[in-house]
Amino acid sequence: MEASIHQTDPINSATRDAVLAEFQAYFHSSPDYIVRAPGRVNLLGEHVDYNDGIVLPIAIDRSTWLAFRANGSEKSNLLAKDLGRYCSFTLSSLHHKQNNRGNPLPDWALYPGGVCWAADKAGLGCPGMDAVYSSNIPNGSGLSSSASIEMAFVLAWQTLAGWGLQPMQRALLGKKAENLYVGVQSGIMDQFASACGKENSILVLDCRSLEWYAIPLPTGYSYVIANTMKPRRLSSGEYNKRKADCEEAVRLLAEFQPGLTSLRDITLEDFNRFSHKLPERIERRARHVVEEIERTLRAILMLKSREMEAFGKLLNLGHASLRDLYEVSIPELDTMVEIAQGLPGCLGARLTGAGFGGCTINIVEEAYVKEFVRQLTKGYQGATGIFPDITICRSTEGASLE
Numbered sequence: 001m002e003a004s005i006h007q008t009d010p011i012n013s014a015t016r017d018a019v020l021a022e023f024q025a026y027f028h029s030s031p032d033y034i035v036r037a038p039g040r041v042n043l044l045g046e047h048v049d050y051n052d053g054i055v056l057p058i059a060i061d062r063s064t065w066l067a068f069r070a071n072g073s074e075k076s077n078l079l080a081k082d083l084g085r086y087c088s089f090t091l092s093s094l095h096h097k098q099n100n101r102g103n104p105l106p107d108w109a110l111y112p113g114g115v116c117w118a119a120d121k122a123g124l125g126c127p128g129m130d131a132v133y134s135s136n137i138p139n140g141s142g143l144s145s146s147a148s149i150e151m152a153f154v155l156a157w158q159t160l161a162g163w164g165l166q167p168m169q170r171a172l173l174g175k176k177a178e179n180l181y182v183g184v185q186s187g188i189m190d191q192f193a194s195a196c197g198k199e200n201s202i203l204v205l206d207c208r209s210l211e212w213y214a215i216p217l218p219t220g221y222s223y224v225i226a227n228t229m230k231p232r233r234l235s236s237g238e239y240n241k242r243k244a245d246c247e248e249a250v251r252l253l254a255e256f257q258p259g260l261t262s263l264r265d266i267t268l269e270d271f272n273r274f275s276h277k278l279p280e281r282i283e284r285r286a287r288h289v290v291e292e293i294e295r296t297l298r299a300i301l302m303l304k305s306r307e308m309e310a311f312g313k314l315l316n317l318g319h320a321s322l323r324d325l326y327e328v329s330i331p332e333l334d335t336m337v338e339i340a341q342g343l344p345g346c347l348g349a350r351l352t353g354a355g356f357g358g359c360t361i362n363i364v365e366e367a368y369v370k371e372f373v374r375q376l377t378k379g380y381q382g383a384t385g386i387f388p389d390i391t392i393c394r395s396t397e398g399a400s401l402e
């Protein structure tokens with residue numbers, strides 16, 4: 001097979017058209033609205049958002065598209081086009097995690113259902129809607145397909161009910177759905193990037209203060225996403241365990257540094273003084289976080305001064321740390337990264353997102369990108385027997401009515 005470079009705009013138009021056609025076929029009329037909510041790729045700052053750290057994501061031109069209208073009832077009727085599955089629920093059935101017939105809510109419906117549930121908890125009304133949605137973000141690829149579904153539904157209900165929430169408030173509502181309804185103890189990064197994305201920009205978010213700004217994406221480089229085609233597995237259980245390890249580290253370190261409330265509060269120097277007091281596994285987890293926060297702070301300066309070679313090296317270090325200290329990589333991700341790091345024009349490569357499968361992010365000098373994609377495809381296929389999906393990403397605006 002030939003190596004392919006996706007032009008992603010046609011992909012979004014195709015998803016949009018398919019959602020509109022499916023709405024017409026299923027509900028026998030046109031929707032009143034359609035929203036788009038992007039996925040994200042994170043350049044640096046992995047597994048630090050729930051440790052009050054700083055993250056550097058980009059909202060990408062792969063999105064969930066949701067067509068909808070108010071139906072004048074209390075019941076929402078959803079069709080997940082990609083799964084070919086339907087579900088209806090009301091607010092009261094959602095409180096029991098059930099559909100409107102009293103059966104358990106299917107896993108996929110926990111995301112829209114969670115948004116409705118979280119909105120109700122926040123005192124916001126959720127009128128019944130008829131909706132069809134589809135996504136061109138590969139599921140389980142570490143590109144935040146679930147956060148984009150949440151952000152699409154938040155914006156849809158905001159449109160119908162007139163809530164007037166700002167993008168960051170919408171992100172926080174989605175996080176509440178994810179943490180308390182879906183049951184993954186994730187941080188704010190994914191929903192934030194999907195809600196607040198800026199075209200041609202990297203977002204810089206301080207996950208403690210929630211202050212953020214955008215840095216123009218340095219030009220002359222391609223930001224290449226390479227999908228190992230090994231979907232994430234075991235993620236929510238392992239993810240929650242990593243978070244618990246970090247909390248344990250904070251509890252133990254606070255004995256030596258009173259007032260410490262998160263791993264953001266300790267410098268690398270102080271961490272090195274106390275780290276021998278921590279149990280071995282907890283020490284490795286916490287070291288990743290403390291060093292990754294340091295790397296991110298240095299990376300911001302490098303991005304501002306366009307020192308992309310130095311920035312790329314931080315990505316490489318980030319991957320080694322996720323692999324060896326945080327232990328969220330898998331052999332296919334390591335193989336993909338190792339091949340990429342040895343190719344001409346590649347400044348840095350690492351896994352992106354939660355890990356346990358999914359994608360890598362690679363920064364490649366534009367002049368080399370075609371050959372990079374060809375060689376990475378060939379090398380990865382040769383080593384694993386799997387044909388990867390490799391995309392050059394463009395950064396986009398956050399979720400919007402289209």
Ligand code: GLA
Pocket residue numbers: 042045046047048049050186187188189190353354355
């Ligand atoms: C998942 C979570 C995020 C973040 C990343 C790892 O994507 O949803 O909140 O923790 O993993 O950086």
